[in-house]
Amino acid sequence: MTPILRLNGVSKHFGGIRVIDDVNLEILEGERHALIGPNGAGKSTLFNLMTGFYSPTRGSIHFKEKRIDGLAPYKIIRLGIARSFQIINIFKGMQVYENIRNAVVAKHHYSLMFDRMLGSLNEVRKETEYILSRIHLKPFQNELAGTLGYGQQRALELGLTIALDPELVLLDEPGAGLTPDETREIVRLIREVTAGKTLVIVEHDMDVVFDLADRISVLNRGTILATGTPEEIKRNEAVKEVYLGSLFEEKPLWQER
Amino acid sequence: MNRSVQGAGILFILILAVMCPWFMGKFHIYLLTEIMIYSMLGLSYYLLLGHTGLLSLGHAAYFGIGGYTTALFLHGMPGVPVSLTLLFGAISGLLAGFLIGSMVLRLTKIYFSFATLAFGQMVWAIAWKWRGLTGGDDGLTGWSAREFVFPFLGRFSLTHVTFLYYFVLLITVITIGVCWCFTRTPLGNTLAAVKSNPTRTNFLGININAAKLMLFGFTGLIAGLSGSLFILFKKMVAPNFLDMFMSFDVVVMSVIGGYSSFLGPIVGSFVYVYMVEYISAVTDRWQLIMGVFFMLLVLFYPKGLVGMFKDVLKRRIFLKRKVCS
Numbered sequence: 001m002t003p004i005l006r007l008n009g010v011s012k013h014f015g016g017i018r019v020i021d022d023v024n025l026e027i028l029e030g031e032r033h034a035l036i037g038p039n040g041a042g043k044s045t046l047f048n049l050m051t052g053f054y055s056p057t058r059g060s061i062h063f064k065e066k067r068i069d070g071l072a073p074y075k076i077i078r079l080g081i082a083r084s085f086q087i088i089n090i091f092k093g094m095q096v097y098e099n100i101r102n103a104v105v106a107k108h109h110y111s112l113m114f115d116r117m118l119g120s121l122n123e124v125r126k127e128t129e130y131i132l133s134r135i136h137l138k139p140f141q142n143e144l145a146g147t148l149g150y151g152q153q154r155a156l157e158l159g160l161t162i163a164l165d166p167e168l169v170l171l172d173e174p175g176a177g178l179t180p181d182e183t184r185e186i187v188r189l190i191r192e193v194t195a196g197k198t199l200v201i202v203e204h205d206m207d208v209v210f211d212l213a214d215r216i217s218v219l220n221r222g223t224i225l226a227t228g229t230p231e232e233i234k235r236n237e238a239v240k241e242v243y244l245g246s247l248f249e250e251k252p253l254w255q256e257r
Numbered sequence: 258m259n260r261s262v263q264g265a266g267i268l269f270i271l272i273l274a275v276m277c278p279w280f281m282g283k284f285h286i287y288l289l290t291e292i293m294i295y296s297m298l299g300l301s302y303y304l305l306l307g308h309t310g311l312l313s314l315g316h317a318a319y320f321g322i323g324g325y326t327t328a329l330f331l332h333g334m335p336g337v338p339v340s341l342t343l344l345f346g347a348i349s350g351l352l353a354g355f356l357i358g359s360m361v362l363r364l365t366k367i368y369f370s371f372a373t374l375a376f377g378q379m380v381w382a383i384a385w386k387w388r389g390l391t392g393g394d395d396g397l398t399g400w401s402a403r404e405f406v407f408p409f410l411g412r413f414s415l416t417h418v419t420f421l422y423y424f425v426l427l428i429t430v431i432t433i434g435v436c437w438c439f440t441r442t443p444l445g446n447t448l449a450a451v452k453s454n455p456t457r458t459n460f461l462g463i464n465i466n467a468a469k470l471m472l473f474g475f476t477g478l479i480a481g482l483s484g485s486l487f488i489l490f491k492k493m494v495a496p497n498f499l500d501m502f503m504s505f506d507v508v509v510m511s512v513i514g515g516y517s518s519f520l521g522p523i524v525g526s527f528v529y530v531y532m533v534e535y536i537s538a539v540t541d542r543w544q545l546i547m548g549v550f551f552m553l554l555v556l557f558y559p560k561g562l563v564g565m566f567k568d569v570l571k572r573r574i575f576l577k578r579k580v581c582s
Contacts, residue, residue: 051460077462089460091453102450105443106461112468114444114475121443164462 004029004168004198005050005081010059010069012045012222019045021222022059027168032199034209037219038243043202044086046219047172050200051083052076063168078109082166084157086173086202092146096137099145099156101128103163128163134193135159151182155189162193169194171201175208187212210234218243274426278419290422292530293429294487295510299522300436301479302507307517308440309472310452312370315377316480316507318357321499323350323481325384325391328494331400339405339415343485350481351474353380358473362466377504384496396495415489425486432479437519439475448472509551515561524562 003026012020020042027033035043048054050061052073061069068076077083091099104127105111105118118124132138135155140148145156158174174190175183187208190199203209209216209230216233218225220243226236233239278286298320305311327346330337361372384391391397405413405424413420439445447468450458458465488494497503506529508516514525532550537543558565 110443111447111463114442
């Protein structure tokens, strides 16, 4: 398989702090790739570099052989990358329907059109309704997004991302703050709506990661510690030491006492 | 409110507006004409502040540029038809919007507001200092002999109060309709999204600066057109048509009516013009009274008069429901 996204020696420094240090990473087309690591490892920064929120201090990022580092976020998104946010980032003051419609209009490049009324665009209406039914928010379509429950806002966040119909989906902790039941539901939803797409996901819930991912990259202090299949990562000594150790010990510590 | 009630309300106001000259004196017709011109200016400002969330403090610049352009054509080129000079005024507002917009839109928040204020003052300084072109603080005047020439309808003098009222009414109705439609186009929706959450809008793949620039052009066009009408109405143009106090007046009118509602600037300009007229007839200290009124409104009803009206209406409906159940 060919890489759809390629990071070559990417570094990001904030003043003297090297948040990302010489990262080489290839995301293969069609795979589900999880990005894990301790807090402050640079996972979100890496996402922000991939989507143009920051531009790298050194190195290059290629999406389908096109260099994208330094491009404005909206240009990168238009090439076929979409992302969700760790902290819920939706149009809270707008209706759920309007939220998804914003994304659908953007996908069709209609956002700057002013010679037609928005209500007259039938394909936009149909597609918006389709997305709403996929994320199971159709019954709430006339509610203000800010009044939805937390789990539903997470689903809407996911909906805004997939409504753009991207080739590469970047999800930044889609399960953050959810109950175990809600997490199961959102994982099922992610599996469903990202079928046939390439997925990069940052997640702290190891059950989710090992259940969902084809390959995993472990990030620590701004560098890639290891990349491999879930089995390889579980066995990796270095990974155990910095991150997974306590999770995969044969016996929990409290039993040894 | 359902649609038929809204439609009936709009129709009623329209008929009332058409009939006004039959039962009102010249004085009120004059004031109403001024109110309609301010409404258009306020409406273009609503699109910036209420709809997109951009606090511009130099909005009078486009108003004045439109006015000066029309005045220059009326003053210096007697051969150009009056209606064409209005078109030139509107287009100059559009170009000014694009030009100033392209320079201030890289800024956000308070920096944006102050940049617009600075550009507004720059335009004012040009109007004030470039005596050869603009007449300096004397301004430009002396075209009251000009006439509107319409095919089939005949000629109308610019000094004809009733004619000017109907002419301005026509343009105002068209402008309100166009602005209302604008907010319902994909571009208008995008601008509402920018107000709601600019980061998310950007990460949907939307070039928000391009959207804002187009908005600047559009509001410049409307403001320029209203400025052109204003100088036809006042029969002169002077630097105080585009100074910062004019810009602040626009903000005050918007806030009085309710800056976040479409009808706000229209109601606001109505209340503002009449209040100034009547209070200044009683006392020279009218600004003191206006100031107190403005502060009270901001403190207790930041949503303005339209917001107040909506709240009252909601409460009435709520009470009715309670009685029913």
